[in-house]
Amino acid sequence: DTGVSQDPRHKITKRGQNVTFRCDPISEHNRLYWYRQTLGQGPEFLTYFQNEAQLEKSRLLSDRFSAERPKGSFSTLEIQRTEQGDSAMYLCASSRQAQGDGELFFGEGSRLTVL
Amino acid sequence: DAKTTQPPSMDCAEGRAANLPCNHSTISGNEYVYWYRQIHSQGPQYIIHGLKNNETNEMASLIITEDRKSSTLILPHATLRDTAVYYCIVRPIYNQGGKLIFGQGTELSVKP
Numbered sequence: 001d002t003g004v005s006q007d008p009r010h011k012i013t014k015r016g017q018n019v020t021f022r023c024d025p026i027s028e029h030n031r032l033y034w035y036r037q038t039l040g041q042g043p044e045f046l047t048y049f050q051n052e053a054q055l056e057k058s059r060l061l062s063d064r065f066s067a068e069r070p071k072g073s074f075s076t077l078e079i080q081r082t083e084q085g086d087s088a089m090y091l092c093a094s095s096r097q098a099q100g101d102g103e104l105f106f107g108e109g110s111r112l113t114v115l
Numbered sequence: 116d117a118k119t120t121q122p123p124s125m126d127c128a129e130g131r132a133a134n135l136p137c138n139h140s141t142i143s144g145n146e147y148v149y150w151y152r153q154i155h156s157q158g159p160q161y162i163i164h165g166l167k168n169n170e171t172n173e174m175a176s177l178i179i180t181e182d183r184k185s186s187t188l189i190l191p192h193a194t195l196r197d198t199a200v201y202y203c204i205v206r207p208i209y210n211q212g213g214k215l216i217f218g219q220g221t222e223l224s225v226k227p
Contacts (some may be wrong), residue, residue: 006160017135031213042217043159056212091158095213102213106158 002026004107006092012113013082020078021110025094032075033104035066036060043091049075050097062109080115118142118205124222127197132222133190135221137203140184148179149215150188151202152197159217162188166208193225 005024013019025032030051035043046065047057051072061067064082069075079086089111093104122137127133139148149164163170163177165186170177176189190197202220 033214035217040116040219042200042219043215045214045216048212048214050212093158097213101163104159104213104215106160108156108158 004092004094004105006090006107006110008110009108010111010113012115013037014115015082015084017082018078018080019082020076020114021090021092021112023075023077023092023094023107025074025092026105027073029094029096029105030072031095031097031102032077033093033095034077035093035106036087037091037109038087048074078114082112084114087112087114118216119203119218121201121218121221123204123219124224126224126226127190127193128221129225129227130192131170132223133188133193133197133223135188135190135201135223136185137188137204138185139203139205142183142205143207144183145208147206147208148177148183148186149206150175150177151204151215151217152199153202153220154196154199162201164206168217193223195225195227197223199223 007022033048034046037043049069064080067077089109091109093106095102095104150162153159165177179186182206200220
């Protein structure tokens with residue numbers, strides 16, 4: 001399978017702990033996106049990378065959140081000092097830089113539950 | 116913020132056409148209309164997109180009104196596997212980042 005893969009698929013943690021999610025995009029895609037989705041809502045944009053550069057961050061991305069894409073391939077999203085409000089599905093997507101109509105391919109997400 | 120309005124839910128009988136409306140009255144001339152869907156517990160999946168003309172692919176048809184203020188996604192023969200949340204998204208042509216801004220979508224239930 002050469003789609004976008006995310007790991008872990010599920011994570012249960014206690015409030016105050018740190019968690020890290022990994023995303024492996026489709027290999028020839030140079031853009032990578034992180035989204036968050038809570039129950040009953042559409043995905044909310046968090047941040048995106050073009051190659052290794054983080055080019056945009058949403059105001060939703062508080063200082064407890066950090067994302068990296070060190071070699072322009074896989075990416076990690078770390079949440080420090082988790083809070084119950086961080087419970088959500090974290091979705092990763094990738095695309096090939098295009099003329100503006102490039103399709104985003106999404107992974108199946110990492111579901112976080114903070115107790 | 117999402118620039119589209121969709122009904123929160125719709126039902127469709129299996130085998131019938133599902134017609135999902137979307138209002139995007141503030142769309143500008145350099146913005147596409149995109150449709151994605153999200154089956155339960157999966158990531159969103161691209162369906163189709165268009166600018167001015169109607170479009171068709173193996174999954175669906177997209178009908179855009181002449182004034183471009185609204186569109187309809189048509190699933191010609193809905194199956195149970197088409198049960199999902201359908202998102203209508205307006206996206207700038209010259210969007211350097213390529214990101215998508217999702218609204219709340221329409222939850223389509225296909226019933227036997």
